[in-house]
Amino acid sequence: MASSPATPSFSMFPRFLSFAYGVLIIFSSFCHCRRLQDSSPQGLTLDSVRDFLTREEDTIVFSLIERAKYPYDSPTYDPSYLHGKLSPVELFVRETEAVQAKAGRYQNPEEIPFFPNNLPLSLVPPYKFPQVLYPAAASVNVTKTIWNLYFNDLLLLFTTKGNDGNYALTAASDLVCLQALSRRINYGRFVAEAKYRDAPQDYDPAIRAQDKDALMKLLTSESQEEVVKRRVEKKAMVFGQDITLGKNYTCDSNGNRTNYKVDPSVLYRLYGDWVIPLTKLVEAEYLLHRLD
């Protein structure tokens, strides 16, 4: 029996709907990709990367304040304590990084593990983080230096002597400090990329000559460094003071409070001697590969 003229167009309707839906999906994902492509180059400016570094200061200051709740707790750093090759802190960091890798932490190019070998794959669906770094330079990092610096020098400057048995808590606090420092310092890759995009003509000759000293000079802003050191010292004063309802805090002869949880001068020194120089080193090493 011949079908009525209305029947074929009715049966086409679901196919038309799925076709329209398909077009809509393709169009919306195209718009999404365009947004990512559009936003990344414009979003990466010297102001935006400096905003990121400023916000990271809060995380660093708070993480040191948290670690300072516990004494040094030397068994945390002693491999013989576990009768093996790893100290409790190294065991803690390796195991935590494995869990965080599964949860997708290292999909974000801002995050770099301390022990990248043999990490499990992420179990979460990939997220399209904007890829703003130059691929040949993106893997530059100084995590090993940060690790050694933290345990050999920094920790002793802001923890009290002693042992209260809280080794898991000290190791957990150490990892938060390490991750905050690493994120800040290795963000030098993004700072360098922003500076390079601003004025490639200034950097290209030094990159071609592989002249690290010249790059260091170009990257340095002494006035900005002073602002950063003073601000982080002030944050240590504000975040690390005891909050009381009465005026029962201790003061020095100038009337300044003295009972901070982490000595603000340690923060000034940490930034002046290590954080800023290492960030600059990352910036320079990144740029050395910017034309590879």
Ligand SMILES: O=C(O)C(=O)C[C@]1(C(=O)O)C=C[C@@H](O)C=C1
């Ligand atoms: O803000 C910049 O221009 C940076 O490169 C960052 C930074 C820093 O680590 O805080 C590093 C080098 C400059 O001399 C000033 C500051």
